[in-house]
Amino acid sequence: MPHAISVSLLYFAGAFSAIGRASESLTLTVKDAERGFPLSDLAAVILERHPGNNLDKVLETSQWSVDAEMVDDPNDVYLKGGEEVAVIPPVSGG
Template identity: 35%
Template sequence: MAKNFQVLYFASARDATLAREETLSIPDDCHTLPVPQLIRNLTARHPGLQAVFKSAILAINNQYVDHAGRELDGGRMVEVKPGDEVAVIPPVSGG
């Protein structure tokens, strides 16, 4: 059974990956993927994301989380599950 999830890239994250989105899989030996491991996997796949993650925020199913996987609204720890949508959102700039 596929354990896929979707990653969406915005602004400089899109530039670093040359993609708007991609479908990734949770490893076969895991049920979920911790956010720190997700970040390591993404930066290994797309080295340009390392600089982006210095200031980017993540959203899992429209819920903002820090790089440890803690929700910014409520503090609950979350991990990526099959079917989830993860967004990599760099800071907005401009005037």
């Protein structure tokens, strides 16, 4: 039975520029309560919430962090609610 969870999102660099905010809370519908919400599905939810910018390009090359831990494979991570999820685009410097 579907239920809702809330997560906090943090946007850095190009993700911040694309949507004009550094953070937001997001409510997600979870279809499988035992597993949680797949992190790999989060980009689609964010894009639906923030259409009409270049956020899709940013998310294609970004990495994810959950509770300050970098995620190697978003397909292996399921959100249970209460997590802080960061979108971390590649940065260049010199």
